[in-house]
Amino acid sequence: HCLDKAGIDYVVLEKRKEITHQEGASILILPHGGRILDQLGMFHSLSQYTEPLHAAHISYPDGFTHTNRSPQVLTDRFGIPLILVERRNLLKVLYNSLPDQSLVQLGKKVVSLNHHNGQVTVTVDDGNVYEGDLVVGADGVHSRVRDEVWRLSDAIRSGTVKDKEKKSMSIEYACIFGISNGVSGLVAGEQVASLNKGRSFLTFPGRDGRVFWFLMHKLDKNYTYPGAPRWSPEDAERIAARYIDDHIWNGVQFKDIWDKREVCGITNLEENIFQTWHSGRVLCLGDSMHKMAPNTGQGANCAMEDAALLANYLRHYLDGQKTAAKPSQEDLNTLFEKFSRDRINRLQSIYKMSRIVVRLHAGRNLFLRLMGRYYLPNTGDVPANQASKSIASGIYLDYLPLPTYSAPGWQDFAPNSKLFSGSLLLIMSVALLFGVICWAGRDIHPLSMKILALLGNYVSQ
Numbered sequence: 001h002c003l004d005k006a007g008i009d010y011v012v013l014e015k016r017k018e019i020t021h022q023e024g025a026s027i028l029i030l031p032h033g034g035r036i037l038d039q040l041g042m043f044h045s046l047s048q049y050t051e052p053l054h055a056a057h058i059s060y061p062d063g064f065t066h067t068n069r070s071p072q073v074l075t076d077r078f079g080i081p082l083i084l085v086e087r088r089n090l091l092k093v094l095y096n097s098l099p100d101q102s103l104v105q106l107g108k109k110v111v112s113l114n115h116h117n118g119q120v121t122v123t124v125d126d127g128n129v130y131e132g133d134l135v136v137g138a139d140g141v142h143s144r145v146r147d148e149v150w151r152l153s154d155a156i157r158s159g160t161v162k163d164k165e166k167k168s169m170s171i172e173y174a175c176i177f178g179i180s181n182g183v184s185g186l187v188a189g190e191q192v193a194s195l196n197k198g199r200s201f202l203t204f205p206g207r208d209g210r211v212f213w214f215l216m217h218k219l220d221k222n223y224t225y226p227g228a229p230r231w232s233p234e235d236a237e238r239i240a241a242r243y244i245d246d247h248i249w250n251g252v253q254f255k256d257i258w259d260k261r262e263v264c265g266i267t268n269l270e271e272n273i274f275q276t277w278h279s280g281r282v283l284c285l286g287d288s289m290h291k292m293a294p295n296t297g298q299g300a301n302c303a304m305e306d307a308a309l310l311a312n313y314l315r316h317y318l319d320g321q322k323t324a325a326k327p328s329q330e331d332l333n334t335l336f337e338k339f340s341r342d343r344i345n346r347l348q349s350i351y352k353m354s355r356i357v358v359r360l361h362a363g364r365n366l367f368l369r370l371m372g373r374y375y376l377p378n379t380g381d382v383p384a385n386q387a388s389k390s391i392a393s394g395i396y397l398d399y400l401p402l403p404t405y406s407a408p409g410w411q412d413f414a415p416n417s418k419l420f421s422g423s424l425l426l427i428m429s430v431a432l433l434f435g436v437i438c439w440a441g442r443d444i445h446p447l448s449m450k451i452l453a454l455l456g457n458y459v460s461q
């Protein structure tokens with residue numbers, strides 16, 4: 001869509017044979033991702049499938065519960081609701097709104113890439129070969145194109161991509177996810193995070209009693225490729241059985257959701273930001289370059305930003321050319337290098353936050369358990385403020401008009417403060433101190449709570 005609107009020719013090669021395969025996955029669209037979809041004219045088509053989120057509940061293993069209005073606060077600030085959409089419906093809308101669907105070629109698994117006469121060729125598994133000025137690998141966490149970027153880099157200069165980078169993706173959590181039908185006791189639009197030791201649940205009740213859910217499960221150790229665990233449906237059943245009596249919210253147990261599952265799956269939750277994004281005329285983006293836990297709902301939103309920023313840069317490059325000559329290798333190097341640097345800069349804090357949140361939700365250590373239980377519930381709008389900062393500095397398509405809704409959040413939380421990343425550790429450490437005091441006494445002094453709330457507000461300024 002981004003290339004189409006920028007007037008750049010493209011073809012999409014997709015290994016699957018169908019667009020809307022049902023795998024039980026769903027995607028939270030945050031305002032920065034929603035703004036891009038809105039610019040491309042698709043956000044409203046998506047809303048027919050969704051129930052906007054307005055409240056967030058947190059439940060703890062000791063029975064304590066807490067509710068905040070973060071989703072509604074974000075909606076009010078940015079003028080665009082947070083929506084959870086089935087992945088297949090997102091793909092359906094993306095596909096159906098393409099002006100020329102024949103440009104998406106299904107059943108084309110990319111196997112190799114090569115440079116030839118100032119062009120790049122792509123060979124797919126049926127033997128067909130495609131040629132273009134550049135190739136963008138958006139082929140997910142197990143990217144074939146990333147392997148090819150490494151091979152092409154090493155062919156230019158041996159050892160360019162170090163083994164350390166090739167093995168830098170780690171796996172400490174797995175996720176069982178699914179969609180259930182007819183679960184009572186949960187309210188549409190009110191998301192639930194159920195925190196527990198070694199696991200956490202995220203539950204998004206949608207329309208007509210449908211519930212989208214995720215169980216994040218801590219593994220016995222930290223894995224790296226090629227030693228990553230592999231999962232079968234039986235493994236999902238075995239893990240689910242361990243946590244079947246866990247309380248989700250309002251008397252609903254995981255059993256009530258699991259027993260009513262329509263569809264479910266299991267996957268590793270890989271984590272990493274790779275450093276080598278390109279070689280020659282080939283560039284990678286999306287999950288192939290940055291993979292994060294889904295607890296903050298950022299992966300796909302960041303992938304959309306990647307697409308938007310690349311389209312912006314390509315469009316600027318083409319606008320600046322006096323002739324219709326093809327982009328030279330040197331020009332592409334400069335463009336790809338700037339693109340990957342800008343993206344890594346933007347992604348660092350988002351990635352760090354997703355690492356913290358998945359561990360905090362699963363009570364990874366005493367510090368995080370104290371933070372989760374005694375700090376988080378007393379922080380008011382702090383989670384919404386942190387999210388607002390990353391949303392407000394989101395990428396948009398600079399060659400298309402911005403949506404016309406007026407919402408103050410885009411300006412109010414625009415990147416003019418360096419407080420966030422620099423002070424996060426400090427604030428968490430101070431919060432830990434207060435957490436320990438609260439935990440030791442269990443009887444939480446109102447002054448401690450006031451100080452925690454003030455600290456929280458300070459971080460989010």
Ligand SMILES: Cc1cc2nc3c(=O)[nH]c(=O)nc-3n(C[C@H](O)[C@H](O)[C@H](O)COP(=O)(O)OP(=O)(O)OC[C@H]3O[C@@H](n4cnc5c(N)ncnc54)[C@H](O)[C@@H]3O)c2cc1C
Pocket residue numbers: 013014015016026027028029108109110111138139140141142143144145175177214267285286287288294296297298299300301302303
């Ligand atoms: C459980 C879970 C929940 C998540 N929830 C959220 C959320 O709420 N919000 C959010 O923003 N993100 C979420 N994410 C992350 C999100 O799903 C990913 O970040 C996003 O899908 C990445 O998009 P992508 O296009 O880079 O890769 P993918 O979505 O993985 O797409 C890659 C595509 O490339 C195709 N492909 C692969 N290899 C080849 C090949 N050799 N040749 C041709 N085609 C190929 C695949 O078939 C696929 O269609 C979640 C992830 C998980 C695991």
